[in-house]
Amino acid sequence: MRIGEIIKLTIPVMMGYIPLGMAFGLLAASMAIPWYYAFFMSLFIFAGAGQFLALTLFATQATLLEIGIATFLLNLRHSFYGLSMISAFKDLGKAKHYLIFGLTDETFALLKTTTITSDEKARIYTWITALNQSYWILGSLIGAALGNIIPFNYTGIEFSLTALFVVLSMELYRKHPSPKPLMLALLIGLSGMVIFPSDKMLILSLSLAAGLLIGLRGWINE
């Protein structure tokens, strides 16, 4: 497979990653986070919703423990991608380490839907992952630069996060439509907002959700 064909494969991801990366960069700039930190985040974290969440946590001066737990829980879905890539990544040598690091939702979807002969696999997989990450980094840098150069009232741009969470909730619900877990999550979120102390709301609500999801498994699957 030639590089041109590989680039063509990744165009749908490019269409998503550049604007979303720009939104991330803009948001970081609006929070007075220097451009190089936005760049390092896209280079070393490389997770869409995870990086947006990180910005929110930075802004509220969350503790390092909270950042670790919240990021881990939010990105836990990536574990399930890894599970179904174990055999595909076997015997790929050194490339495997970068492929595992770069296993985002979109990269996973592309790798899973691309059929490749085994001798080219390491090269093509690495190119796909690296191209995807370069779109993400490029978008972040453009966004961070725009935020610093163009004088504009960005008040309220942080709402893009709330909107992102609403949209992702709907997307995830559509994947496994089941009203009971949704009702539980709405109840926990609402009461958590009212009852739990603001600085511990996320950790307490997520733990409660995990506990109830497991404890009420029989009722949910009725």
Added chain:
Amino acid sequence: MSDTYIVLAIIIAALATYATRILPFLFFAKAQPGPLMRHIEFFMPMMIMVILVFYAIKDVPFGEHPYGIPELIGIVVAFLMHAWRKNALFSIITATVTYMVLVQVVFDSYM
């Protein structure tokens, strides 16, 4: 926000993200996921996202002007646009622009 805090926070976020990706390769290279794992896999991500919506608006002062109205309208716009077009980027941009107009122009004492 100090530089030390940001650098440490980025390292922690990077490690936590990487952990979620390397975990199955470390522990499940041979085993197959059971029904409990599948149950969590199905519903936990959606529950996390729903809770994050509330987390994002938890510090909104609902008891004083403008009573969280911009946030509620923004969320409704995101929901309706996404139910209508199913285009994530379109829904997010429309809702964010609506919200920015509301807090900057309509309810400008909010700033």
